[in-house]
Amino acid sequence: MRVRGEFIVLVMILQPEEIERESMRIIQEAIGDFPCHPENLPVIKRVIHATADFDFLHTLTFTPNAVNLARKALAVNTPVITDTLMLASGITKRYGTKIICHVSDESVKKESLSRKITRSVINIEHCVRDYPSAVYAIGNAPTALIRLCELIRDGKASPALVIGVPVGFVNVIEAKEMLASLTSTPSIIAHGRKGGTTVACAIVNAILYGLG
Numbered sequence: 001m002r003v004r005g006e007f008i009v010l011v012m013i014l015q016p017e018e019i020e021r022e023s024m025r026i027i028q029e030a031i032g033d034f035p036c037h038p039e040n041l042p043v044i045k046r047v048i049h050a051t052a053d054f055d056f057l058h059t060l061t062f063t064p065n066a067v068n069l070a071r072k073a074l075a076v077n078t079p080v081i082t083d084t085l086m087l088a089s090g091i092t093k094r095y096g097t098k099i100i101c102h103v104s105d106e107s108v109k110k111e112s113l114s115r116k117i118t119r120s121v122i123n124i125e126h127c128v129r130d131y132p133s134a135v136y137a138i139g140n141a142p143t144a145l146i147r148l149c150e151l152i153r154d155g156k157a158s159p160a161l162v163i164g165v166p167v168g169f170v171n172v173i174e175a176k177e178m179l180a181s182l183t184s185t186p187s188i189i190a191h192g193r194k195g196g197t198t199v200a201c202a203i204v205n206a207i208l209y210g211l212g
Contacts, residue, residue: 023049031057039067039210043188046206050198059191066161066186070135070207073160080135080204081127083120083144083166087137090201095208100134102126120144128157137163139200142175149178152185162187163203165195 027048036044040062047056074080079098082088088101102108102123112119120141127134128151136159138145145164151157164179164187166172176189188203 020049030054037062039065042210043067043203043206046202046209047190047199050202053194055192055194056190056199059194061180061189061191063183063185063187066188067207067210069186070161071210073133073135074208075211078134078160079131080137081124081131082200083123083138083141084197087139087197087200087204090197091137091204092208095211097208100127100131118143121147124148124151132157133160135159135161135163135204137200137204139163139165139195139197140167142166142168142171145175146171146178149175149182152182159185161207163200164188165190165199165203167194167196167199169193 024045027045031045031048031054034041034057043062044057044060047060048054074095074097077098079100080091082091082099082101083103085101085104088099091097091099103119108119108122108126111122115122118141121143124136124144124147127136128148136148138148145162145166148157148159148162152159162179162185164176166175172193172195173191176191179185179187180189180191190199
Protein backbone atom coordinates (compact mmCIF):
# COMPACT_ATOMS: atom_id res chain seq x y z
CA MET A 1 0.00 0.00 0.00
CA ARG A 2 1.29 3.45 -0.89
CA VAL A 3 0.03 6.75 0.47
CA ARG A 4 0.14 9.61 -2.02
CA GLY A 5 -1.21 12.85 -0.63
CA GLU A 6 -4.81 12.21 0.39
CA PHE A 7 -5.09 9.13 -1.81
CA ILE A 8 -4.33 5.55 -0.91
CA VAL A 9 -3.01 3.52 -3.83
CA LEU A 10 -3.28 -0.26 -3.56
CA VAL A 11 -0.68 -2.16 -5.53
CA MET A 12 -1.17 -5.86 -6.19
CA ILE A 13 2.05 -7.86 -6.46
CA LEU A 14 1.30 -10.59 -8.98
CA GLN A 15 3.31 -13.19 -10.84
CA PRO A 16 3.53 -12.77 -14.65
CA GLU A 17 1.04 -15.57 -15.35
CA GLU A 18 -1.39 -14.05 -12.84
CA ILE A 19 -1.08 -10.66 -14.52
CA GLU A 20 -1.86 -12.22 -17.89
CA ARG A 21 -4.88 -14.13 -16.57
CA GLU A 22 -6.26 -11.02 -14.90
CA SER A 23 -5.64 -8.95 -18.03
CA MET A 24 -7.47 -11.47 -20.19
CA ARG A 25 -10.36 -11.54 -17.70
CA ILE A 26 -10.65 -7.75 -17.89
CA ILE A 27 -10.53 -7.84 -21.70
CA GLN A 28 -13.20 -10.54 -21.90
CA GLU A 29 -15.42 -8.63 -19.49
CA ALA A 30 -15.02 -5.48 -21.59
CA ILE A 31 -15.78 -7.09 -24.95
CA GLY A 32 -18.61 -9.28 -23.70
CA ASP A 33 -20.32 -11.31 -26.41
CA PHE A 34 -18.52 -9.64 -29.29
CA PRO A 35 -19.57 -11.40 -32.51
CA CYS A 36 -16.48 -13.17 -33.76
CA HIS A 37 -15.41 -16.51 -35.17
CA PRO A 38 -14.10 -18.63 -32.25
CA GLU A 39 -10.68 -19.18 -33.86
CA ASN A 40 -10.17 -15.44 -34.32
CA LEU A 41 -11.12 -14.32 -30.82
CA PRO A 42 -7.87 -15.41 -29.07
CA VAL A 43 -5.90 -13.45 -31.67
CA ILE A 44 -7.96 -10.29 -31.16
CA LYS A 45 -7.70 -10.61 -27.38
CA ARG A 46 -3.93 -11.10 -27.58
CA VAL A 47 -3.61 -7.92 -29.67
CA ILE A 48 -5.72 -5.95 -27.21
CA HIS A 49 -3.65 -7.38 -24.36
CA ALA A 50 -0.45 -6.19 -26.07
CA THR A 51 -1.74 -2.72 -26.97
CA ALA A 52 -4.53 -1.89 -24.46
CA ASP A 53 -6.41 -0.66 -27.53
CA PHE A 54 -9.96 -1.91 -28.04
CA ASP A 55 -10.14 -0.34 -31.51
CA PHE A 56 -8.64 -3.57 -32.82
CA LEU A 57 -11.97 -5.26 -32.13
CA HIS A 58 -13.26 -3.42 -35.18
CA THR A 59 -10.17 -2.92 -37.35
CA LEU A 60 -8.72 -6.45 -37.37
CA THR A 61 -10.11 -8.52 -40.24
CA PHE A 62 -9.52 -12.16 -41.08
CA THR A 63 -10.03 -14.02 -44.33
CA PRO A 64 -12.03 -17.24 -43.83
CA ASN A 65 -10.10 -19.94 -41.95
CA ALA A 66 -6.93 -17.82 -41.89
CA VAL A 67 -5.88 -18.78 -38.36
CA ASN A 68 -6.50 -22.48 -38.88
CA LEU A 69 -4.61 -22.49 -42.20
CA ALA A 70 -1.67 -20.74 -40.57
CA ARG A 71 -1.58 -23.23 -37.69
CA LYS A 72 -1.59 -26.15 -40.11
CA ALA A 73 1.34 -24.60 -41.96
CA LEU A 74 3.31 -23.86 -38.80
CA ALA A 75 2.69 -27.37 -37.50
CA VAL A 76 4.77 -28.71 -40.41
CA ASN A 77 7.67 -26.30 -39.83
CA THR A 78 6.68 -23.59 -42.29
CA PRO A 79 8.89 -20.59 -41.45
CA VAL A 80 7.73 -17.14 -40.36
CA ILE A 81 9.20 -14.24 -42.34
CA THR A 82 9.32 -10.86 -40.56
CA ASP A 83 10.03 -7.33 -41.76
CA THR A 84 12.08 -6.35 -38.68
CA LEU A 85 14.52 -7.98 -36.31
CA MET A 86 12.49 -6.62 -33.40
CA LEU A 87 9.48 -8.62 -34.55
CA ALA A 88 11.63 -11.70 -35.06
CA SER A 89 13.00 -11.42 -31.52
CA GLY A 90 9.53 -11.08 -29.99
CA ILE A 91 8.04 -14.26 -31.45
CA THR A 92 7.91 -17.17 -29.02
CA LYS A 93 10.58 -19.80 -29.56
CA ARG A 94 8.85 -22.56 -27.58
CA TYR A 95 7.64 -24.40 -30.68
CA GLY A 96 10.93 -24.36 -32.57
CA THR A 97 9.47 -22.28 -35.39
CA LYS A 98 12.01 -21.04 -37.92
CA ILE A 99 11.92 -17.23 -37.95
CA ILE A 100 13.68 -15.41 -40.77
CA CYS A 101 14.58 -11.77 -41.34
CA HIS A 102 17.40 -10.65 -43.62
CA VAL A 103 17.19 -6.86 -43.22
CA SER A 104 20.59 -6.65 -41.50
CA ASP A 105 22.40 -9.01 -43.86
CA GLU A 106 25.36 -7.33 -45.59
CA SER A 107 24.16 -8.52 -48.99
CA VAL A 108 20.76 -6.90 -48.37
CA LYS A 109 22.39 -3.64 -47.29
CA LYS A 110 24.56 -3.53 -50.41
CA GLU A 111 21.67 -4.33 -52.74
CA SER A 112 19.51 -1.72 -51.06
CA LEU A 113 22.15 0.95 -51.67
CA SER A 114 22.76 -0.07 -55.28
CA ARG A 115 19.06 -0.25 -56.18
CA LYS A 116 18.08 2.73 -53.99
CA ILE A 117 15.16 0.91 -52.39
CA THR A 118 14.48 -0.07 -48.80
CA ARG A 119 16.11 -3.05 -47.14
CA SER A 120 12.62 -4.20 -46.19
CA VAL A 121 11.77 -4.66 -49.87
CA ILE A 122 15.01 -6.56 -50.55
CA ASN A 123 14.35 -8.75 -47.51
CA ILE A 124 10.92 -9.69 -48.87
CA GLU A 125 12.29 -10.44 -52.34
CA HIS A 126 14.99 -12.72 -50.95
CA CYS A 127 12.55 -14.52 -48.67
CA VAL A 128 9.96 -15.02 -51.40
CA ARG A 129 12.66 -16.54 -53.58
CA ASP A 130 13.56 -19.05 -50.88
CA TYR A 131 10.23 -19.44 -49.02
CA PRO A 132 7.33 -18.50 -51.30
CA SER A 133 4.75 -20.30 -49.12
CA ALA A 134 5.88 -19.06 -45.70
CA VAL A 135 3.88 -17.11 -43.13
CA TYR A 136 4.70 -13.42 -43.68
CA ALA A 137 4.36 -10.98 -40.77
CA ILE A 138 4.72 -7.29 -41.56
CA GLY A 139 4.25 -4.81 -38.74
CA ASN A 140 6.44 -1.88 -39.66
CA ALA A 141 7.22 -1.48 -43.36
CA PRO A 142 4.39 -0.77 -45.82
CA THR A 143 6.92 -0.95 -48.66
CA ALA A 144 7.54 -4.59 -47.71
CA LEU A 145 3.82 -5.34 -47.76
CA ILE A 146 3.34 -3.63 -51.11
CA ARG A 147 6.22 -5.60 -52.64
CA LEU A 148 4.89 -8.85 -51.22
CA CYS A 149 1.47 -8.15 -52.72
CA GLU A 150 3.09 -7.48 -56.11
CA LEU A 151 4.92 -10.80 -55.94
CA ILE A 152 1.69 -12.59 -55.01
CA ARG A 153 -0.07 -11.01 -57.98
CA ASP A 154 2.80 -12.09 -60.23
CA GLY A 155 2.44 -15.69 -59.05
CA LYS A 156 5.85 -15.71 -57.39
CA ALA A 157 4.53 -16.04 -53.83
CA SER A 158 1.70 -18.03 -52.30
CA PRO A 159 1.94 -17.36 -48.54
CA ALA A 160 0.27 -19.61 -45.99
CA LEU A 161 -0.74 -16.36 -44.30
CA VAL A 162 0.06 -12.66 -44.61
CA ILE A 163 -0.18 -10.59 -41.44
CA GLY A 164 -0.48 -7.04 -42.79
CA VAL A 165 -0.38 -4.63 -39.87
CA PRO A 166 2.16 -1.88 -40.66
CA VAL A 167 1.78 1.33 -38.68
CA GLY A 168 2.19 4.92 -39.83
CA PHE A 169 1.07 7.58 -42.27
CA VAL A 170 2.73 7.02 -45.67
CA ASN A 171 1.39 4.20 -47.88
CA VAL A 172 0.10 2.32 -44.83
CA ILE A 173 -3.61 2.33 -45.65
CA GLU A 174 -2.89 1.76 -49.33
CA ALA A 175 -0.68 -1.25 -48.59
CA LYS A 176 -3.37 -2.82 -46.43
CA GLU A 177 -6.04 -2.21 -49.07
CA MET A 178 -3.79 -3.82 -51.64
CA LEU A 179 -3.53 -6.92 -49.47
CA ALA A 180 -7.28 -6.94 -48.86
CA SER A 181 -7.85 -7.00 -52.63
CA LEU A 182 -6.00 -10.35 -52.85
CA THR A 183 -9.02 -12.28 -51.69
CA SER A 184 -7.51 -15.71 -52.34
CA THR A 185 -4.55 -15.02 -50.04
CA PRO A 186 -5.11 -15.89 -46.36
CA SER A 187 -4.60 -12.70 -44.40
CA ILE A 188 -5.04 -10.86 -41.14
CA ILE A 189 -5.15 -7.08 -41.57
CA ALA A 190 -5.31 -4.17 -39.13
CA HIS A 191 -7.14 -1.60 -41.24
CA GLY A 192 -6.38 2.07 -40.82
CA ARG A 193 -3.13 3.63 -39.63
CA LYS A 194 -2.75 1.60 -36.44
CA GLY A 195 -0.66 -1.54 -36.18
CA GLY A 196 3.02 -2.05 -35.59
CA THR A 197 5.57 -4.63 -34.53
CA THR A 198 3.78 -5.23 -31.22
CA VAL A 199 0.55 -6.07 -33.04
CA ALA A 200 2.25 -8.37 -35.54
CA CYS A 201 4.08 -10.14 -32.73
CA ALA A 202 0.87 -10.62 -30.73
CA ILE A 203 -0.86 -12.14 -33.77
CA VAL A 204 1.95 -14.59 -34.54
CA ASN A 205 2.24 -15.64 -30.91
CA ALA A 206 -1.51 -16.11 -30.55
CA ILE A 207 -1.48 -18.42 -33.57
CA LEU A 208 1.51 -20.34 -32.23
CA TYR A 209 0.00 -20.72 -28.77
CA GLY A 210 -2.84 -22.59 -30.44
CA LEU A 211 -0.37 -25.32 -31.37
CA GLY A 212 0.23 -26.20 -27.72
